[in-house]
Amino acid sequence: MLLKTKMEKIINSSYNNIGGMIVLKNSKILYENYFNECNAASTFHVFSVTKSIVSILIGIAIDREYIKSINQKILDFFPDYTVKRGEKTIQNVTLKDMLTMTAPYKYKSEPYTEYFASDNWVNSALDLLGGKGKIGEFRYTPLIGPDILSGILAKTTGQSVLDFAAKYLFLPLDIHVEGNIVFHNKKEQLDWYKEKNVRGWVADRAGVNTAGWGLNLTTTDMAKVGQLYLDKGIWKGKQIISSDWINESTKEHSICKQWKLSYGYLWWIIDDKEHAYAAMGDGGNVIYVNTKKKMIVAIASLFIPRAKDRLKFIKGYIEPMFENFA
Incomplete structure (x- = not known):
């Protein structure tokens, strides 16, 4: 209890834009808490975590033969x-x-x-x-x-990205993304960045959802995605996405020298030895999966520029605190 109190003091002093955090180990919730007047139903713009969700959708499209190969031009x-x-x-x-x-x-x-x-x-x-x-x-x-x-997902599947995601990923995981968010001018877009608890997925005026940003999820939604990947694509006994795609997308394919991190298929590779990887979005949004420790950390955050590095927080405080729990 004292360790949790210390951790929350660190959150309030150094990571005070966090809205929600869930820690799972061996499929059990070890910690769940909300900050900044947020709760379990609060949705967050997860920024570049959207990319990793799109990676999952590309994998599902390949599994279902909408897309032949990642080597296609x-x-x-x-x-x-x-x-x-x-x-x-x-x-x-x-x-x-x-x-x-x-x-x-x-x-x-x-x-x-x-x-x-x-x-x-x-x-x-x-x-x-x-x-x-x-x-x-x-x-x-x-x-x-x-x-x-x-655009590739929309072209190959013959449906919107949101509809495809709803059918093959969101619905099985009981994730609710309410609809498209379309901006008609710059002011609408800038105002939206400042709003709390917006719901849906941003799309252009042609109706194509964004792939690099723009998706809104709850902290629980993020934790579910982490659990799906830790469980090799199986959710409640059903194979949602192939384990082969998960293995390929979460191993090193390129290297970001600037941040000294490896990159998979729209997932950041954090630790090769422990097969730890993460979806990371601006403002401090993270879905972190440590395969060896069977641990997931989902952190949803309210946007601030230049948010402090969540990986240091996860590796330095969260993992050591919970790694010995059954």
Whole structure:
């Protein structure tokens, strides 16, 4: 009890934008608490945790043969897209390059204003893909780029990303994502970032859901996703996603030198020896899975810029506190 009190003092002093936290070990909830007037029903914009959810959906689409292979060329999915004269790099980018953040882009800094002003974020991302960079070099793209993956899911499955997710992932896990959030101007989007407890999944005006950000989940939803992966894709006796995809997507395929972390298929690889990996989003949103210790930590946070590193908190305080529990 004293250790938990100490941990909560650390949360209140150094990680005071946390809204909810759940710790599971051996499928049992060892800790669940909420802060900042949040509760179990509160939803949070999980930012780049969205990417890892999209990775799961790509895996399910491959399992169900909507997508043949991650080695398919991106342009194979968009036969109506016209490549500008002289552009060669984009023609060789594969789905795997997108999943491992090793695809090149034409911009130095993301042109957010122009991008969000467009009605079709998938086409806008395709327009920015390629350029003079080399395929195979890690380049993390927070918002612009991953939307191409949403476009692929919509094209191959013949339904919206949210509908596909609801049928094959959210419904089995009893996760409720209420609908699309569509912004009509910049002010709506900026105001939305400041709101608490918004529900749904952001989509462009063409109705395609975002892949790099924009999904809202509860802390429990995040913990469920972690448990699904720890249990090799099985939920209540049913195989939701193949264990092969989980193994492949949570092992090193590329390296981010800037943050000294390995990267899988839209999952960060934290510790090879313990097979620990995480979905991480801006503001301090994390789904952390430690396979060896059979432990999951889900942290949902209210957005603040430059939030303190949750991994240090998890590795330094949370894991040592709970690792000896049965």
